[in-house]
Amino acid sequence: MSHSALDSSPAAAGSQTVPETAGPLPENVPAPKARKARRSFLPYGLILPAAVLEILIHIGPMLLGIWIAFISLTQLNLTNWLNAPFVGLQNFVNGLNPESTIGQAFFSTVGRTLIYTVTVVGLSWILGMAGAVFLSSNFKGRALLRTFFLVPYALPAYVGTIAWAFMFNQRDGAVNQILVDTFHLFGEERPFWLLGSNSFGAMIVVNVWQLWPFAFLMLMAALQNVPTDVYEAAAIDGASLWQQFRTITLPMVRPANGVLLMVMSLWTFNQFNIPFVLFGASSPKDATLVSPLIYQNSFGSWNFGLGGAMSVLLLIALFIASVFYIRMVLPKGADND
């Protein structure tokens, strides 16, 4: 559902461009009446398949998800869900009540997910930026490094995460073999990386590992568009490398940065695959994120109404955040095109 905010912009752009490309035909074409009728149908006809699919694939399930939040959907009425009792805001009350176990879990999880998102996106951005700046200068072996850096992004998410789960295993994992057996850290005690408080850090490591190549790729593309003579001029004026980075590189890649940070934040906030593969259906308390919590409430306890209510709350929060962000941060109008 989180994709909706993103998807709406290309769709809107598409609907604007279609009439233009289908625009005025040459003056000498006869029968203007028929032409007019055809012209008014054609643009709508062309976007019709996309609109139908969009409704079927995105809007429909989204509305259904919102509806589920207002009914009491459990295994007793799953097969006949159209007749599930309407409970109004009860699911929201249960999910938001800070006195209840479920409500407490929800609020602490949202807070934890925010910290998680800021950390993962921040680290990924720093690494991506560093990599992009490093590889924007010409040197031998640059192409090789560039490919190498993209490996985590190219690997299927599950494969990479399963490999990490093996490496983090307390008894036989590579991480403890290196840290404890080789470097004799932690006083010879083998720490658990996937249990207790360490699990949060382990999850961040895996996510940054998986996400930073995307930042790297986007920023590298943005850096290609910065003309080199600007740097040369700055260098002649005596600007240090840091000054060049701060006053030339950063402002020049700002439009790319704006989109990049938003996309990465939305992805990370909704992260599900990594905790699910690392920890299974129920994450440790210290590492529960919002999406796995919704999953646990929906599928672990078969309380789909509650899961739906939490999803709707998230949808609203992410939507508001996205709209605010798009209006405030992203460059507007002509600059964008």
Add this chain to the structure above:
Amino acid sequence: MKNPLKVLTALAATATLALGLTACGGTSQATSDTITYWASDQGNSLDDTAAKLKPSLERFTKETGVKVQLEVISWTDLYNRILTAVTSGDGPDVLNIGNTWAVTLQETGAFEPVEGALLEAVGGKDRFLQTSWSTGGAEGKTPTSVPLYGLAYNMYYNTKMFKAAGIEKPPVTWDEFVADAKKLTKDTNGDGKTDQWGFTAAGASVSANSHQAFVRGLQNGGTLFDKDGKPTFDSAPQVAGVKQFIDLMATEKVMSPSDAEISQGSQKIDNLINGKAAMLFDQSPLKNFDARGFKDWGVAPVPMMQAGATGDAGTQSHVAGINLSVFKNSKNKDNAIKLAGWLTSDAEQVALNKAFRSLPVVTGASSDAAFQTEEVKSKRDALANHALPMPLVAKEGQMETLTGTAIKNLFAKAATGTVSEADIKAALEDANNQMAAAQ
């Protein structure tokens, strides 16, 4: 695209394609001479299970002319797959379920009640072992599943390790069990670290943990639900029972902290085979022992609080096993019912339970020579005299998830720090509140 006709044709084609795509979302129900069967993973792997089921299904096809499209589904996915099938109404014709889910799934109304043609096909309820039959659905309601494989918990131990520690016979009471486990826990290579443990369990397996919450609670005089069906996960005897289990790692230190990360039963069996741990509770490790050519194992009943305990206090296992259901929405119900009858027939019960090292659920198959070993007898004794069904309530699935997860988190806490009785009480109270809220 200037010709309007062409435009329309293109649009129509696109729309048809779009509708076609949505229409064929999941047509797993096959044509009249083929039925789909979802089997649970009873072998060493999905392939192994399929290979062991194949001869039986081939005989079925030969006999009836009905082809069976088999899909073996891993235990981690099975529950969700069934859930999806139930929700969409679009599933297999016949499927295996964990028998503890029978009541929960019965409530969905997605399965064919065992009456009429289906009851006739399986030959009536009197053919079956009554403990196993009782898991088919809620008490007083027409069951919606029939038993297929019978299982029960036993204690398995490494005989070589017992001999080395000078233990002559397996422990009978819980105290003896803990004492023996301590004798078996040691540092074998003198590097100051324990590398051999008395006991091993899959501490991260939610379902296996919930079975122990059930058994240990009953042995201590507790129950998971009171007479009115209210959850009592955090009652004093339940807390005491769970504490005994957690303490194996937390205070007795006879269970490796690494076990807190084990989520698959086969990993704990590996520990026994590799000599890393001496005892475990399991339903059917023999298929793993066979596959590894491991011979140094012994079997004994799961220890009880007092020797010779009977009734609730004498519980060693839940009535474990796999049941078979026919999907109500099956478009091929006659043939689906035929398969249910086939798989529960005496001859196939012998063949299948021999292959999967489980217990036949029909009395007619139990007399076969293959089921007269000491191990099978021990399992049968546990099932007949020391087993109760997991609570036959609609929210059994949630109960398993909540209690099992609470214990999983407690093991994690024990592995990374300490666990007090208050921690155990709090965790079970938490699970209890969530259960009560969901009811």
